[in-house]
Amino acid sequence: MKLMLTCEHASNRLPASFKKAVPADVLKTHRAYDIGACSVFRKLVKFAKPEFYCEGKFSRLFVDLNRTLTNKSAFSEYYDALDKATATKAKAQASDYWKEYRAAIENFVESALKSKSKTAKSEPAIVHLGIHSFTPVLNGKVRSTDIGILYDPSRPQERAYANVIKDEIKRLYPAMKVRFNYPYKGTSDGLTTTLRKKIGPRYVGIEIEINQKFFE
Ligand SMILES: [Zn+2]
Numbered sequence: 734m735k736l737m738l739t740c741e742h743a744s745n746r747l748p749a750s751f752k753k754a755v756p757a758d759v760l761k762t763h764r765a766y767d768i769g770a771c772s773v774f775r776k777l778v779k780f781a782k783p784e785f786y787c788e789g790k791f792s793r794l795f796v797d798l799n800r801t802l803t804n805k806s807a808f809s810e811y812y813d814a815l816d817k818a819t820a821t822k823a824k825a826q827a828s829d830y831w832k833e834y835r836a837a838i839e840n841f842v843e844s845a846l847k848s849k850s851k852t853a854k855s856e857p858a859i860v861h862l863g864i865h866s867f868t869p870v871l872n873g874k875v876r877s878t879d880i881g882i883l884y885d886p887s888r889p890q891e892r893a894y895a896n897v898i899k900d901e902i903k904r905l906y907p908a909m910k911v912r913f914n915y916p917y918k919g920t921s922d923g924l925t926t927t928l929r930k931k932i933g934p935r936y937v938g939i940e941i942e943i944n945q946k947f948f949e
Contacts, residue, residue, distance in 0.1 A: 735845040736783040737861040739838065740774035741798035741924060742767035743788040748830075750823045751795050754811040765792045767866040769948030774864040785841040789834065796827035798834050799863070799923045807831070838924070842932060857890055858935040863925060867916050869946040879910045881942035883919035885929060890937050891919075898939065916942060 745766040747755060759765060771788060778786050789798045793809070800807040808827065812820045845859050869876055882898055884891035899911045917940075920926060925938030 734856055735785070735848075735859050736781060737838070737841060737845075737859055738774065738778055738781065738783045738786040738864065739861065739924065740767070740770055740788040740864045741834075742793050742865060743771035743774060744790050745792045746790060747792055747795055748823075748826065750819070750826055751811075751815075754814045754823070755792070755794050755809075759794070759811075760792065763866075763868040763945060765794050767864075768868075768945045769943065770864050770866040772948075773866075773943060777862070777864065784845065785838075787834065787837055791827075791830060795823075796831050798831060799865075801922055801927065802828060802831055804922050835924075835927075838928075839931075842928065842936070846932070846935065857937040859932070860894060860937045861925065861928065861939070863923075863938070863940040864943075865940055866943045866945045866948070869944050869949075871916075876916060876944065877910060878912045878915050879944050879947075880912075881915040881917070881940075882911065882913050883917060883925075883940035883942060884914070884938070885920050885925075886914070888929070888934070888937075890934070891939060894937050894939055898941070 743766065745760050747760070755765070774788060793799070794811050795809075797807045808824060812824065815823065842859060867876065867881065880902060882895045884895045886892060895913060899913070902909050902911050919940065923940070925940060928936050928938055
């Protein structure tokens, strides 16, 4: 089994072509990136030494790496603030950046599937953990969950890995409130959903959603 760690919403940086589209105060908020996710991700990389890892270098307001490119929400409403020619140019650059990010992941996945490892056929070839964070208050509602574990409930191996992760968190931090498929469904449009379709049962894709209150 090979471990892959990713952090799609690590950064709130913008490329020069898109800088004037987003107000500076928005860039500091959870709209622009997953606050705190990058520091957890980098610690995990050091600790777990995955066979492959990558993190987004631009804000999701430029393009959301965790959406299909054909999904309208891949591109934020801030494109509307630009004149048409600038917006078209920025979108093309964003698409290239998105494709490059996804291609690096798919290259690794392909090589992992080909490699002759000692893992039994029943074991997954790739376990992917995507590290994210969520805002503690949304539309005035406080979210009391500390950590969400997102997976596809119809996939037994993902359920098994999700349980192991939950049990380990509870063993280390008994007071931690852990919920499955919260605050989002593991089956929504995203990187894991795409990889499940492409790879099939030899892939296990789990997203870890951490409450941003830990980073305030
Ligand atoms: Zn995220």
